[in-house]
Amino acid sequence: MKTTFEINPIKEWLPNLNNPLLISGPCSLETEQQTLETARLLAKDPRVFVYRGGIWKPRTRPGSFEGVGSIGLKWLQMVKKETGLPVGTEVANAHHTEEALKADLDVLWIGARSTASPFVVQEIADVLKGSNKPVLIKNPVNPDVQLWMGAIERVYQAGIKSIVAIHRGFTPFRETKYRNYPNWKTVIELRRLLPNLPIICDPSHIAGKREYLFEIAQKSFDMGMDGLMLESHIDPSCALSDASQQLTPADLGKLLDRLVIRHQDANNPDFENRLDMLRSRIDTLDAELLEMLSSRVAIVKQIGQYKKHNNVTALQINRWSQLMDNRVKLGKKLDLNESLVKTLFQLIHEDSVRLQTDIMDTE
Numbered sequence: 001m002k003t004t005f006e007i008n009p010i011k012e013w014l015p016n017l018n019n020p021l022l023i024s025g026p027c028s029l030e031t032e033q034q035t036l037e038t039a040r041l042l043a044k045d046p047r048v049f050v051y052r053g054g055i056w057k058p059r060t061r062p063g064s065f066e067g068v069g070s071i072g073l074k075w076l077q078m079v080k081k082e083t084g085l086p087v088g089t090e091v092a093n094a095h096h097t098e099e100a101l102k103a104d105l106d107v108l109w110i111g112a113r114s115t116a117s118p119f120v121v122q123e124i125a126d127v128l129k130g131s132n133k134p135v136l137i138k139n140p141v142n143p144d145v146q147l148w149m150g151a152i153e154r155v156y157q158a159g160i161k162s163i164v165a166i167h168r169g170f171t172p173f174r175e176t177k178y179r180n181y182p183n184w185k186t187v188i189e190l191r192r193l194l195p196n197l198p199i200i201c202d203p204s205h206i207a208g209k210r211e212y213l214f215e216i217a218q219k220s221f222d223m224g225m226d227g228l229m230l231e232s233h234i235d236p237s238c239a240l241s242d243a244s245q246q247l248t249p250a251d252l253g254k255l256l257d258r259l260v261i262r263h264q265d266a267n268n269p270d271f272e273n274r275l276d277m278l279r280s281r282i283d284t285l286d287a288e289l290l291e292m293l294s295s296r297v298a299i300v301k302q303i304g305q306y307k308k309h310n311n312v313t314a315l316q317i318n319r320w321s322q323l324m325d326n327r328v329k330l331g332k333k334l335d336l337n338e339s340l341v342k343t344l345f346q347l348i349h350e351d352s353v354r355l356q357t358d359i360m361d362t363e
């Protein structure tokens with residue numbers, strides 16, 4: 001499928017956007033009062049552009065608070081009427097989508113568990129046909145960029161051009177300090193595949209804890225994200241869901257005050273000139289790296305021939321272990337990141353062994 005999507009910039013559906021897109025509001029709407037009081041405070045901050053509130057909550061285990069359901073749509077309409085903020089909620093099946101469209105919410109989003117299921121996304125997309133609603137699509141729970149793309153394509157094929165992707169982190173397979181670990185590699189790949197697609201970050205679901213929200217939000221701007229979705233609650237300690245990751249509107253304001261917003265360009269000729277100079281040095285160094293790599297490959301091939309004639313295995317585990325230890329030590333001395341050195345030499349070694357077995361088996 002071709003990947004030149006004509007995605008609308010956010011400003012097309014949010015004309016007063018003059019800052020990164022910030023979506024905020026409670027994880028779950030709980031009562032009319034909690035919904036409205038949170039909204040009233042958020043509406044005072046001009047950096048908040050959309051009010052969010054979950055009403056159908058996909059919970060991992062049964063028995064937790066699963067949201068107030070359709071009554072919440074009425075509360076969201078009240079927020080819009082009173083504050084003027086556009087409002088949105090998560091939809092997870094055709095019925096939710098029909099209800100949300102009937103209530104004329106301004107934006108809808110598809111959650112991470114739903115994105116992971118093509119059937120669910122398709123059923124939502126079928127209902128969205130002809131609606132023109134902006135749709136935000138969270139990453140699937142596993143870092144599979146194709147699955148994320150698939151959900152975006154399904155919604156796009158339903159005629160929706162106002163799409164935003166949300167990085168909400170991925171299910172960890174081991175203990176991490178975050179609730180859902182961020183995977184910037186997957187986000188960078190999505191950006192490469194769909195350069196015009198706005199991508200925002202959801203630090204609340206990545207962090208799981210208030211104390212980590214700032215570092216993730218700042219990293220998002222460092223990475224060129226187009227905005228943030230940050231949960232807020234009038235009284236987080238009493239929240240019925242995700243109590244430890246929500247902020248009061250006042251604390252949200254304080255967090256926003258500390259964030260440095262970064263731009264794609266500096267619009268400053270001095271900066272551009274200096275950057276060009278440094279980049280041309282990188283270009284030269286990269287060419288040298290590749291030439292050195294090519295010389296290395298030539299020797300690896302020579303060794304391969306030599307091994308072939310002497311019936312010696314391509315893989316030499318002792319040499320490989322010593323080489324790796326030595327390169328890691330050298331890398332440390334040169335102040336290089338250990339995982340960079342390891343990954344680089346693992347790739348180089350894997351290719352050496354492949355080259356040598358090819359020589360042994362085909363010539």
Ligand SMILES: C=C(O[C@@H]1C=C(C(=O)O)C=C[C@H]1O)C(=O)O
Binds near residue numbers: 314315319323
């Ligand atoms: C080049 C060799 O063959 C393999 C490739 C290596 C490499 O790329 O440096 C090291 C050990 C071997 O597993 C060798 O035996 O020296």
